[in-house]
Amino acid sequence: MNIPLNISGPLHNWLFAILPPAAAGIFEMVIMALVYLAIFAVAGLFLVLLERKVAAWFQLRLGPNRVGYFGLMQTMADALKLVSKELTGTEKADKFLYNLAPYFVIITALMALAVIPFSSGFQAFDINIGVFFIIALSSIGVIGILLAGWSSNNKFAMIGAMRSGVQTISYELSVGLSLLTMILLTGTPQLSGIVEVQKNGWLIVQGHIPALIAFMIYMIAGTAETNRAPFDLVEAESELGAGFHTEYSGMKFAYFFLAEFINMFIIAAVAVTVFFGAWLSPFGITESIPWLGVFWFLAKTLAIVFLMMWFRWTFPRLRVDQLLKLEWKYLLPLNLMNIVLMALIVWLNLTIQF
Amino acid sequence: MSYFGEIYHGIKTLLTGMGVTGRYFLTSGKGAITQQYPDNRDTLQMFDRFRGEVVMLHDENNEHSCTGCQKCELACPNGSIEIIWDRGVDAETGKKKKFIEKHIYHYGMCTQCGLCVDACPSNAIVWAQNFENSVYDRAELTRVLNKPGSKVRAGVEE
Amino acid sequence: METAILKSPFKSEEYFVNMGPQHPATHGVLRLLLTIDGEVIKKVEPDLGYIHRSIEKMCERDSYQQIIHLTDRLDYLSAHINNEAVCLAVENALELEVPERVKVIRTILDELTRIASHCLWWGVMGMDVGALTTYFYGFRDRELINDIFEETCGARLTMNYNVPGGLRHDIHPNFVKRVKDFVAHFKTKLPEYDRLLTGNIIFQKRTKGVGVLSKEDAIAYGASGPVGRGSGYSCDVRIHHPYSALHKVNFNEALQTAGDAFARYQVRIQEMWESLSIIEQLIDDIPEGAIQVATDAVIKLPKGEFYQKVETARGELGVFIISTGTKNPYRLKLRSPGLSNLSLLNHITVGSKIGDLVAAMATLDLVIPDIDR
Ligand code: SF4
Numbered sequence: 001m002n003i004p005l006n007i008s009g010p011l012h013n014w015l016f017a018i019l020p021p022a023a024a025g026i027f028e029m030v031i032m033a034l035v036y037l038a039i040f041a042v043a044g045l046f047l048v049l050l051e052r053k054v055a056a057w058f059q060l061r062l063g064p065n066r067v068g069y070f071g072l073m074q075t076m077a078d079a080l081k082l083v084s085k086e087l088t089g090t091e092k093a094d095k096f097l098y099n100l101a102p103y104f105v106i107i108t109a110l111m112a113l114a115v116i117p118f119s120s121g122f123q124a125f126d127i128n129i130g131v132f133f134i135i136a137l138s139s140i141g142v143i144g145i146l147l148a149g150w151s152s153n154n155k156f157a158m159i160g161a162m163r164s165g166v167q168t169i170s171y172e173l174s175v176g177l178s179l180l181t182m183i184l185l186t187g188t189p190q191l192s193g194i195v196e197v198q199k200n201g202w203l204i205v206q207g208h209i210p211a212l213i214a215f216m217i218y219m220i221a222g223t224a225e226t227n228r229a230p231f232d233l234v235e236a237e238s239e240l241g242a243g244f245h246t247e248y249s250g251m252k253f254a255y256f257f258l259a260e261f262i263n264m265f266i267i268a269a270v271a272v273t274v275f276f277g278a279w280l281s282p283f284g285i286t287e288s289i290p291w292l293g294v295f296w297f298l299a300k301t302l303a304i305v306f307l308m309m310w311f312r313w314t315f316p317r318l319r320v321d322q323l324l325k326l327e328w329k330y331l332l333p334l335n336l337m338n339i340v341l342m343a344l345i346v347w348l349n350l351t352i353q354f
Numbered sequence: 355m356s357y358f359g360e361i362y363h364g365i366k367t368l369l370t371g372m373g374v375t376g377r378y379f380l381t382s383g384k385g386a387i388t389q390q391y392p393d394n395r396d397t398l399q400m401f402d403r404f405r406g407e408v409v410m411l412h413d414e415n416n417e418h419s420c421t422g423c424q425k426c427e428l429a430c431p432n433g434s435i436e437i438i439w440d441r442g443v444d445a446e447t448g449k450k451k452k453f454i455e456k457h458i459y460h461y462g463m464c465t466q467c468g469l470c471v472d473a474c475p476s477n478a479i480v481w482a483q484n485f486e487n488s489v490y491d492r493a494e495l496t497r498v499l500n501k502p503g504s505k506v507r508a509g510v511e512e
Numbered sequence: 513m514e515t516a517i518l519k520s521p522f523k524s525e526e527y528f529v530n531m532g533p534q535h536p537a538t539h540g541v542l543r544l545l546l547t548i549d550g551e552v553i554k555k556v557e558p559d560l561g562y563i564h565r566s567i568e569k570m571c572e573r574d575s576y577q578q579i580i581h582l583t584d585r586l587d588y589l590s591a592h593i594n595n596e597a598v599c600l601a602v603e604n605a606l607e608l609e610v611p612e613r614v615k616v617i618r619t620i621l622d623e624l625t626r627i628a629s630h631c632l633w634w635g636v637m638g639m640d641v642g643a644l645t646t647y648f649y650g651f652r653d654r655e656l657i658n659d660i661f662e663e664t665c666g667a668r669l670t671m672n673y674n675v676p677g678g679l680r681h682d683i684h685p686n687f688v689k690r691v692k693d694f695v696a697h698f699k700t701k702l703p704e705y706d707r708l709l710t711g712n713i714i715f716q717k718r719t720k721g722v723g724v725l726s727k728e729d730a731i732a733y734g735a736s737g738p739v740g741r742g743s744g745y746s747c748d749v750r751i752h753h754p755y756s757a758l759h760k761v762n763f764n765e766a767l768q769t770a771g772d773a774f775a776r777y778q779v780r781i782q783e784m785w786e787s788l789s790i791i792e793q794l795i796d797d798i799p800e801g802a803i804q805v806a807t808d809a810v811i812k813l814p815k816g817e818f819y820q821k822v823e824t825a826r827g828e829l830g831v832f833i834i835s836t837g838t839k840n841p842y843r844l845k846l847r848s849p850g851l852s853n854l855s856l857l858n859h860i861t862v863g864s865k866i867g868d869l870v871a872a873m874a875t876l877d878l879v880i881p882d883i884d885r
């Protein structure tokens with residue numbers, strides 16, 4: 001497997017120089033895994049903090065500001081607290097599934113992180129069906145939620161899990177179709193290929209009207225995929241208490257919690273990759289400094305993450321039947337129309353290219 | 355067409371809502387409505403009518419103006435005030451007189467209704483504005499309002 | 513109750529969920545026994561009594577001055593209005609005529625209480641349907657009213673400002689200015705409430721056609737306050753039996769005919785506007801004069817039965833006193849709006865989803881201590 005990572009280039013050469021190829025390969029993979037785990041943890045903790053700060057600013061509050069400068073260590077402290085907490089569980093829970101569920105959620109989130117092109121070359125796993133890989137992974141995550149709700153032996157948790165199942169099955173159609181619309185434009189589902197195409201202008205500009213519609217649909221469906229407000233029926237606080245993770249405590253709860261934030265990050269990162277030129281700078285202003293790509297990528301991702309937070313702290317929650325109506329009556333037909341429109345535009349060469 | 359009209363209308367209302375929260379987000383620097391409570395203890399000023407805790411006023415001679423008339427005890431709806439009184443002889447006039455031994459105030463039972471303070475004819479008890487009243491032991495909430503060794507101010511009559 | 517459920521012949525799909533006594537949507541210690549089929553509610557049984565304090569019985573023990581502070585603890589969001597109800601009942605029984613100044617101040621405080629209560633309800637309503645930010649915006653405005661209360665009455669919630677025959681003390685010198693500032697402030701914030709929540713398509717979808725209550729049922733169940741008026745039942749005590757200074761002001765009764773959750777929501781928003789207008793009509797010329805008429809230190813009501821009703825933020829509160837001529841009431845019965853409004857919960861939510869139950873319950877605006885006296 002080719003691991004095209006620029007920064008690990010010297011490391012790669014050094015490892016292969018001192019170790020036999022097989023051992024060096026394994027060793028390199030382990031290092032990569034550790035790097036990604038670190039990214040995962042830092043990104044998760046940072047996003048939780050960001051969410052709390054942003055929520056506070058929307059709500060005329062101060063937000064966490066005690067632990068560390070400006071409250072920066074707050075989530076660290078919370079994580080420490082969660083690690084040290086007792087793991088409780090219900091008496092009649094299906095123990096095996098109950099313990100398994102958090103890992104489903106967290107591992108799928110981690111795997112999806114691997115295909116994100118953070119910068120030119122900074123991508124652990126440039127699979128040739130990148131977009132489909134992400135869609136497929138996001139549907140595995142829901143199994144974890146279903147298991148959690150089912151095995152907890154709690155009726156509220158089960159209602160939450162069933163809602164989650166219904167929701168994810170419906171909305172991944174929209175996520176898939178809106179990304180498919182954009183693949184019509186790029187001609188490849190490989191993420192690095194998608195980025196390559198955008199050197200002639202970001203896809204949202206290239207594809208103009210249908211791309212914009214696809215982006216809106218993707219944002220709505222993506223928010224629904226991550227089970228965030230206004231689609232947070234899974235853990236609808238005023239209805240179900242805490243929903244599917246009612247019976248989880250300590251680190252197991254933290255896994256669900258972190259995974260939610262990482263999923264949000266992934267949805268935003270995919271949006272940036274597919275619509276906003278990934279790590280490409282606007283108008284190529286920093287073309288000559290490649291490592292700034294990471295900066296651009298993160299800046300764009302955070303902008304979209306902020307948008308999702310803005311949704312969450314503004315809108316009321318939908319009801320479960322309205323959720324389905326929105327998908328099947330509005331998003332899906334629009335999406336299908338949009339694909340046809342996009343196909344026409346690509347066929348008639350009406351795209352905007354620089 | 356109403357299908358698309360509905361979508362347009364829906365998106366418009368959503369954006370209006372986002373405008374409201376967005377404006378607050380942008381002006382959040384100056385508009386926090388919450389306070390950093392334990393940090394601003396020194397600057398916190400309660401309103402002067404705030405009913406925090408019943409206290410008995412003592413002057414510098416350790417004298418109060420409670421005559422032991424028990425009006426506060428009677429006015430209290432839930433028996434938070436208990437007055438232990440005795441009769442003694444007034445040193446100046448030589449007449450027999452009622453005086454308090456202990457003015458016991460069960461703060462744990464008090465509902466801060468204010469009837470006792472209103473009932474007191476000699477303004478011996480007043481409201482203090484303190485607001486941090488948690489204790490670890492319930493017994494601490496039973497307070498004796500007259501300070502040890504204090505006596506009633508001369509001239510205060512029942 | 514448990515046995516009744518065990519005996520009932522369950523269909524295989526139905527199951528049973530305890531909502532409460534600790535549940536975010538019940539706003540207090542109320543327990544709802546839900547029979548659910550999937551997401552669809554088959555039956556709602558409220559289970560009361562978790563915070564029963566036997567206030568009515570305690571009233572039989574207390575003197576009339578002492579009773580008032582207990583009514584603070586009924587519907588704590590309308591504390592001032594509850595106090596006033598007892599005071600009015602006692603004053604009527606004694607045939608006392610309180611000074612104009614007292615009446616005007618009481619009415620202003622009533623309407624401030626109503627706005628404060630509706631602000632809190634608006635915030636919590638938003639939270640119940642999932643818009644968490646409304647909570648803080650509602651509380652921001654309510655805190656300003658609480659400051660006014662604290663400055664004048666000495667407490668933020670359990671004010672105990674009324675006494676039989678008048679007010680405990682005069683209004684604070686800052687009162688008028690603060691109230692005027694608040695009115696000006698709140699007039700800019702109410703349209704914001706509309707932009708943020710009322711107009712929102714998701715909110716409208718969540719509340720329109722949910723928890724529908726017909727006018728006939730509203731009357732049959734004894735609904736009052738915004739719940740009754742949302743169904744087109746004109747039941748505002750302030751209009752039909754004006755008390756205190758209400759005969760001096762012009763205002764409209766907020767009426768909606770749809771009878772659904774959204775209608776009840778609109779009634780409350782409209783009521784806040786009306787309350788603002790009442791305050792504006794009164795605040796500029798509060799008449800001078802005494803703030804109390806002297807009563808005996810021990811108030812003895814004449815023998816007989818006395819009833820007084822007022823409009824709290826939740827509906828009609830009735831105080832019924834039977835006196836045998838002693839210093840305590842022989843019996844004091846409170847007719848609280850919350851209990852009758854709760855009684856129609858099952859009626860309006862059967863057949864709807866769990867989310868609808870929460871939305872409908874939020875528009876009933878239940879305060880549990882009002883129900884469990
Ligand atoms: S404030 Fe009320 S409850 Fe407290 S001691 Fe005085 S009379 Fe009793």
Ligand code: SF4
Nearest residue numbers: 420421423424426474
């Ligand atoms: S505090 Fe006042 S009312 Fe109470 S016994 Fe003393 S003088 Fe009388």
